[in-house]
Amino acid sequence: MRTQMATEAGRATAPSEDRALVGPNLLAVLDGVTAKDETGCVHSVGWFADQLAAExxxxxxxxxxxxxxxAIKQTRELHEGDCDLDHPHSPSAAVGLVQIKDDVLRYLVLGDATVVVDTKRELHVVTxxxxxxxxxxxxxxxxxxxTxxxxxxDVRRVAILSDGAARAVDLFNLFDxxxxxxxxxxxxxxxxIRKMRQVEKEDAKAxxxxxxxxxxxxxxxxxxR
Ligand SMILES: [Zn+2]
Known part of the structure; x- marks a missing residue:
């Protein structure tokens, strides 16, 4: 099995709040939700995404x-003393996760991350x-x-995408x-990502x-595989 990853910030002026994980039996993409002005948390969305990914x-x-x-429990413990974690805009992340263990692929999607699993029989697109x-x-x-x-x-290929990458297919229809x-x-x-950025550049006013x-x-x- 061979895994490749690609990631690019949406703007040159702000760090990406996406995170990619490639572990021994686990692949994941986390997409930190862009913070509102008030979050009740002294930490950045990037910090939250880093802690959640590590856990x-x-x-x-x-x-x-x-x-x-x-991972949510452990991350919570890291800042519940300093931050109001009941705040409605408390930091969070969309998560797409794939685990390969005991000859089974298990997936989980929480939020607008997309997991695509191409099998010998069908294509699963989960978001x-x-x-x-x-x-x-x-x-x-x-x-x-x-889940x-x-x-x-049965698995041939797997892709996990943040919504900023999945829009190549589900917004711009560059390909199916x-x-x-x-x-x-x-x-x-x-x-x-390169092909999608070209389209975004050509439609810079959305x-x-x-x-x-x-x-x-x-x-x-x-x-x-
Ligand atoms: Zn915090």
């Missing part, structure tokens, strides 16, 4: 949901762009994650998911494709 990796011996629950649920300060929110498992023998996976297999996931951010942080983790 997910630390608990990767659990299943995806249990690992994320533990939640509707509910605004993310991984924040409350471990119980993991109950709402979209599933697929026999590893099968073609996006082909492109990543041939040219690598950075080519998907007129042809109305969108809140002209360019968003974009991250892809791609696995080929």
């Amino acid at each position: 997910i990796l630390r608990f990767a011996h659990h299943g995806p949901a249990a690992a994320l629950v533990e 939640d762009t509707q509910t605004n649920r993310t991984a924040g300060a409350n471990p119980a929110d993991v109950e709402h994650a979209l 599933g498992e697929i026999p590893l023998a 998911w099968p073609k996006a996976l082909e492109l990543m297999a041939t040219n690598g996931p950075d080519d998907l 007129i042809d494709w109305p969108r809140k951010k002209v360019s968003d942080d974009a991250t892809v983790v791609y696995l080929d």
Whole structure:
């Protein structure tokens, strides 16, 4: 199995709030939710995403949901003394996570990250762009994650994308998911981001494709078997 990743900040003037994880049996993309003015937290979204990513990796011996629950709890402990974690805009992140263990691929999506699993039979595209649920300060929110498992023998390719990268397909329609996976297999996931940035540049006023951010942080983790 070979894993590649690509990530690029949406703007040159601000650090990316996406994080990519490639662990021994776990792949993940985290997308920190851009902070409002008041968050109740003295830390940055980047700090939150870093802590959550580190804790997910630390608990990767659990299943995806249990690992994320533990990661949220541990991250919570790091700042509940200093910060108001009941604040409605407390830092959070969308999470797309894939774990390969015991000949099974397990996935988890919480928020608008996208997990794409190409199998010998079908293409699974998993995302939640509707509910605004993310991984924040409350471990119980993991109950709402979209999860599933697929026999590893059936899996051909896997991609995990932040919404800033998935918009190449679901907003700009540069290609459909099968073609996006082909492109990543041939040219690598950075080519998907490059092609998308070109379109964003040509529509710099967001007129042809109305969108809140002209360019968003974009991250892809791609696995080929
Ligand atoms: Zn804090």
